[in-house]
Amino acid sequence: MSAPGAGGEFVRVVAEVFEVDPTEVVDGAGPDTLAAWTSLRHLQLMVTLEEAYGLSFSYREIRDLRSIGQVRDVMRAKGAKV
């Protein structure tokens, strides 16, 4: 289903939180395009990624991240291979 490798794992985790098909997890996807991306799910996404990748988001990051691409960029800046 998902591509092998680190990026595939990221897509799998995100798809699991939103209960969507991994093909819907594209960089442009955000609260406006994914119906499941509610504020509560957003937090669940943050804590799930924190647990899966052993990193931590700041309050501002949690507040401001509005798309898969942005989440990816911030995680890459923290050293995660996503």
Place this chain on the structure above:
Amino acid sequence: MDDGNVLERIRRVRAAGAAPDPDLRDALGRVTGNAELAAAGRLLEGVPPGLITPPDRPLRPMRVGVTGTFTAESVVPMLRVLLLRGGIAPHFQLAGFDQLMVQLADPGSVLARFDPDLTLCLLHDGAVLPQSWDPAAPQALRQVLADRLGALRGALAGFTARIPGTVLLHTVPLSPAEHRAVIAHRSKAALGRVWREFNLGLLELPELLPSVQVLDLEALLVDHPGPVRDDRLYRFASMAWTPAVERHYAQEATTVARAVAGLGRKVLVLDLDNTLWGGVLGDDGPDGLEIGGGYPGNCYTELQRVALTLRQQGVLLALCSKNDPAAVEEVFARHPDLVLRPDDVVARAVNWGRKDHNLRELSRTLDLRLDSFVFADDSRFECALIRRELPDVEVLHLAGDPAGHVATLLARGHFDVLAVGDTDRERTQLYRARARRADVAASFESAADYLRDLDLRVTIRPADSATLLRVVQLERRTNQFNLAGGTRPEARTRAMAASANHLVLAFTVADRFGDEGVVGGVWVALAADGWEMENFVMSCRVFGRGIEHAVLSAVVNQAGRAGAPRLSARWRPSGRNDPVREFLDSAGFTRTEDPDGGVRYDLPLPAPASLLPDWITLEDPTAPEDEGVPAHA
């Protein structure tokens, strides 16, 4: 284990018209991470419970209402998984953020109309403390908290008068930030006192309102790793608990739900060797057992003390051990350090038979279903057997340091009930009188299916520098499966191993869980008129898997290849070594009684039939068919 696999399986049963996956309910126990647990719970929403459990193990439906003073939605998916795993099919009704007082007080509220069997009320300190208060005047704070408690009590009185179900509250931990904001130590103490008075008031609620239960969450979180609150989540979304605390709460709430549903476990079945005491009775003798005194004996004393405490609250204790019943009786009658006495035990299955059959028998004897049983054993083999054969039984593997065994036994509240009464305290006597018999007999039918799945491999090779000392030790330590009943000096074994007229064999066992290492040895004298096994020794840890048959078959084959006309053995009674005699009696030898009480066994070679069980792979480097295995140097 493979969490992804469990999630994948849930996804499959979610699909329309999906085939049932009856083992999925038990597989949910393998989901480890908090995020995975939440994901599994979200995926399981709407999945018909009948798809994930076998038809003969239906789940108990339960209407569960959830309300709180904070955003508690994310507790629900975790609860769903844990309840399903615990035998309950929940139907949830969630009342949104900060709805608690309204939901309880309003007769027409969403929760009141839902009529829950169990209503979970989640509280946090921020909803209890006023926005600001004067640290110099704790009296004023005391009054505010008393008023809030009074309001809660009033709302609960109304709710419980209207709704027959159980309501679960919990004590509330105070954020350390509140404590630190007060700088005077005298005032910190005053704050602590006022806060505890509020929690004390919560803990008193069940005395006033019988259908209210209160989890002492503040106490339960004492050994919880990590903070209660993640300030980012709290400030962003009013989530007062970290995912780890949500999970902790969900686990505790699940034990309450099981108690409400009458699903609390009633019977604790304990193994003996290395479970109730340290050491192996059959090998170390009653005086060699580790119990009482200092470490590690005191760990076993503590386990027995806890078992006794459970007994006093109505849990039935039963024994299931591969041991000689007379020797066990002797220990229970005479050992000075034992905490448990024979009367504390309702039934015993002390024999050399299969433990799954013994548990079935105990269930019949006590007339209690297997889903009320907890089985505690140090053996990975026995635990895996029970998990596989009797999935209703809760299996506790007491592995590793015995200091941790009590925590393993108690961690998940398996025996929790809502209240204990006089009849509970007398339950052991009651069941002892009612049981058809206190001792359960052995069944020796082999667990062939299970053993086949284990992928058992027995390797037998001449003892070498790496294994000789271990074989000498085993001969010294082993009593049950020891032909000679006596032992020889290490030098003698060394001489035999080096001699052309003798053979000292060591055998190891491995299965798909791992390697047991060297578990026994065979001492053979080689003569032209036949081979004689001077001794055959095997650790009783590995009884009941057909390993002795595999080893004997290897010796028979080696003797046959060497041209020996027969294989013989002499059994000398030691008072403890009946198991090895019973094995030889069943192995096709001719039997001659010695005048001194011993038995001589003879098997003409070549033997008519192979003794090798079909579930064991025998690796014998001396055998010609094992060409891939390097020959012994």
